[in-house]
Amino acid sequence: MCKVICTATCKGGDGKTTSTVNISAYISKRKKVCVVDLDPQHSLTTHFGVRQSELKACKTIYDIFFYLIDHDDIDDEELSELVHSCVIHTSEVDLIPSTTKLARLVKLLPSATNCEHLLEYALSFIKEEYEYIFLDSHSGFDLFCHNALACADSVLIPVEANIFGCEGLGEVLPIINGLKKRMNPHLSIEGILFTKYRARTKNNQSFRELVYRDFGNIHIFAPIIPERTSVSEAPSFGMSIHEYAPNSDAAAAYAEVAEEVMSHA
16 A cells, blocks of 8 residues: 655755655665655756656656646546556666746646646556655745645654754645635645754754644654765755764664654555
8 A cells, every 4th residue: 555745844944855765765765755846946856867858858746737737538548558667776766757847837737627636636657556655845835835735644844953954834724724725625744854954953942842742643753864974965966864873873763763654654
């Protein structure tokens, strides 16, 4: 049975894509994993070592959405073939990549029939082939993110322990709850994950305590992702932290989180 996990935040810089990469990459050591890049900025695609120049002749998530927007009468066999043709096998996970072309669909997507459930329909053709599918969308809640939340089983929320992270958390939870009521009643919160944490700073400690005080009714992952140079360097080499710096404390922290995610299944 496949579990679909979406990572979501209201603001950039909270380690959303980095967390998607490093949790999914660890899980892929033992499970069959696919990750889907729903962001026109394509950071997830780049992080897994797939450059934009390599995708000029390849099908991407853009082609899936364009097909669904452009066709009222969907040919399931044709769509299944398209979805499978988009999957790239990286050294760590299977990936449905994104490019800047995806931004062209922002204005077209609202006009599509059942526009918030297009991804759910597309992924139905590959779900039986995977144990986990991770969805990474642009920070904020555009229609691509709505599509991700509409088909997700759970949502993981990375947050940086500072005033901006806390404010973002206060904004993202009501939005998720609203979307849950409106289009996906089975959606649950996988947990809140502290990222880029500097243990020696009183500021980070104070805001971490604040999150526990104000959002303690929601699961908060005990492992904390420390701020480390290796985490920010890994994407330049197209690697997860587990490939780039497997013995680092950041890799160990992400491994703990991934183990907990697997225990939730």
